[in-house]
Amino acid sequence: MIDAIATTVGRTAKFIRRQKDNYRVAITRSAANGFLLNLTAQYDAIYTVALGANAVELGTVSSIGSAIAALISTPVGWLVDCHGIKRLYLLGTALLAGVALAYALAPNWQVIIFATILSSVSMRLTGTGCSVLCADSVKNQDRATAQNLCVTFASLLSLIAPLIAAPLITAFGGLTVQGIRPLYYIRFIGYGLVLLFVAAQLREPARVNGNGAGAEPGFMGSFRQLFQGETFLGRWLLISSLTWLPNSMTAPFLQLFAHQAKGADQYLLGIMTTATIVARLLFGVPLGRLADRIGRKRVIYLLTPLWYASHLLLVFSFNSTTLILAGALQTFYAISAGITGAMRLEVVPVEQMGKWSGVVGLFQGLVTIPAPIIGGFIWRELGPAYVFIVPLAVDLLFRIPLLISVPETLKIRTNQRTGRP
Secondary structure (H helix, E strand, C coil): CHHHHHHHHHHHHHHHHCCCHHHHHHHHHHHHHHHHHHCCHHHHHHHHHHCCCCHHHHHHHHHHHHHHHHHHHHHHHHHHHHHCCHHHHHHHHHHHHHHHHHHHHCCCCHHHHHHHHHHHHHHHHHHHHHHHHHHHHCCHHHHHHHHHHHHHHHHHHHCCHHHHHHHHHHHHCCCCHHHHHHHHHHHHHHHHHHHHHHHHHCCCCHHHCCCCCCCCCCHHHHHHHHHCCCCCHHHHHHHHHHHCHHHHHHCCCHHHHHHHCCCCCHHHHHHHHHHHHHHHHHHHHHHHHHHHHHCHHHHHHHHHHHHHHHHHHHHHCCCHHHHHHHHHHCHHHHHHHHHHHHHHHCCCCHHHHHHHHHHHHHHHHHHHCHHHHHHHHHHHHCCCCHHHHHHHHHHHHHHHHHHHHCCCCCCCCCCCCCCCC
8 A cells, every 4th residue: 555655656756856947836826726625625615605695696606706707718818928917826825715705705695796706817817828838848648647647636635625624614603604704815825835935936928928019910919810720629618617617606606505405514514625625635646547548428428427426426315325426426527627628739830829718618608698697596496406407418418429529639649630530
């Protein structure tokens, strides 16, 4: 057992060493972000409702965030390709600290709207930055592994965050505003430290620096150029958007459903989150390596029934064990989405990755903006359980057929354009 662990650690270290320095900065930031987010992730919806929001208002908050993310996605991608990512990446990290502070100071649920707007801007900035860093720093044949390794490192710190948060909340007063609020102050301090680290260590990738006047054919022209001669990019926009639809519809309600409909307390909510993270630690990197060897699509097909089962177990759960199992199986949604993200990075050249990420973000917003509001109406009119069943039908009827229709990307060369497998 010890030998196996040592071998795994050695292989992981060797894998990381052969990537560029910026990749190591990115996975370190991701790990810290995973810890800080998971201090409160399982309580955000409960906190917002405790501040006075109802189910529809809770969904509306998420939809506003998706709308802002969609609006800024395309210009952010263009700015990254034209002017580099470091300043925008730093700004996104600084805004994460602002999000935590807004939550901590919120006197009512309306302030959460402002925090959600900041969060959407920050996530778009850091998300686009991470896409460019990964495309620039990681070889094509390592990409699915690199994506999952990044999340696995985040999971290592995320694993202990819910276990720390639960007793802190108990000490501060339980699942109330007063009990949850101090955790957001902790997040604020943590993001300040992350910002200092990124500012000191991140280097501007030479391949995505602005090239001066005339290097780009203008804002609209550069996006027209992106799609010239391409066959499958349109389908990839739909696939990428539909990939995140289930999460957009269910995320605002998952912990609330477990708490209100299934009676989960702060400890069980923490254990469910921990089960998700443990499963990610066990399966994330091996499944990433498998996708790099046998193909991305085959692994996605393998994982999809597992995360379907997580939704069904949550809905039909009858005890804490099935709730924890539902949490564990939920990790396969994240792994599948990560592999889809790796495929998306392989269909355009790295010098156009910022614009491509921006267009993808725009279309994801168009699909996911109404999803939380629809989820809120489904919760109110049909019943909470249907919030977790409807996305499965949409995924099965739309995303899976689209994924079948596009080529496997594993063999595409780094500089090869989509549509030419």
